Amino acid sequence: MLEKSLKCAFAVVGGITGYTVTRFVFLRTGFNLYSFAGICIIAIVSLTFGALMLIVGGKTVSFAVVSVEKIEKILLSLSLYELMICAGGLIAGLIIANLLSVAFMRIQIIGIPLTIITNILFGSLGVFLALSKRNENILEDKKRQSFSRKVLDTSVIIDGRILDICRTGFMEGELIIPDFVLEELRHLADSQDDLVRAKGRRGLDVLNSLKNDSRIPVKVQKTKYDSSIEVDERLMQFAKDEKACIITNDYNLNKVASISGISILNINDLSNALKPLAVSGEEMTVKIVKEGKENGQGVGYLDDGTMVVVEGACKYKGCEVDVIVTSVLQTSAGRMIFAKFKTAD
Secondary structure, eight states, rough: OOHHHHHHHHHHHHHHHHHHHHHHHHHTTTTTTTEEEEEEHHHHHHHHHHHHHHHHHHHHHHHHHHHHHHHHHHHHHHHHHHHHHHHHHHHHHHHHHHHHHHHHHTTTHHHHHEEEEEEEHHHHHHHHHHHHHHHOHHHHHHHHHHHHHEEEEHHHHHHHHHHHHHHTTOOOOOEEEEEEHHHHHHHHHHSSSSSHHHHHHHHHHHHHHHHHHHSSSSEEEOOOOTSOOOHHHHHHHHHHHTOOOOEEEEEEHHHHHHHTTEEEEEHHHHHHHHHOSTTTTOEEEEEEEEOOOOOTOEEEEEEEEEOEEEEEEEETTTTTTEEEEEEEEETEEEEEEEEESSSOO
């Protein structure tokens, strides 16, 4: 019954609109409104408009019924907070629409329909935009932007764990390698010292794998900083200029950057939250490269640069030995493994 009443209402509105438009045209042109021809024309135009509005109204009512059902389901699924957000968006949209309607109302004939359409359009747009942004926090927006771009320092590239983290998909945003960091890796790779050269080449291999295998974009960016300034100073200035955070495992850089108000992501802090790679009782092979601080200790390094201190291994300098892990010390400065010989000497 309601649908039929609405369709009839559309037909009546169409007839009245046809009459109004025809009368307006006759008055403008000077045509006799009350002549037989004028009355016939008015009747035909009114009936035509009424029939068109009846057809359009029928489809509009059917569409409105379906839309109301969908809107009802949507409203039931929204929380009170989301409803308040929608209401705010609707009010904002209607305010803008009514400001525009002041000008539209001065347009004859189509002024009122145009005003109605404008209110519907901007009201709907306000609700849509408010609902689409409901999960965003304006106060956190600046911080989120800084974390979307991440600058890698030399130490974290050599470390290599950043590659595994990127491959797992836990990191998002964009990785940026400043040209001076790439240049430092090249110098390390050309070093006369075997250990330093190995670290530099490892860093270049990790960087190449990052660009080829990583799930997130990696970009080498040119800079114009003075080459006489220390690399860490340039890195912090670059992060400030780019509004980015620094990924590092350098303890000193971590502290200085934090004091300077630069966002830092420390790989070692992440490692602290996870199970250590080496646990007590684990067996490994390590090359002793130098003497330790304590008497008789020998020091070696894993591929990722982790220091391994072996008891009584000083005399095996330059040799590879099989050891068993006795304990692991993990701090923000890095991981240190203490071990003993696998078999009695």
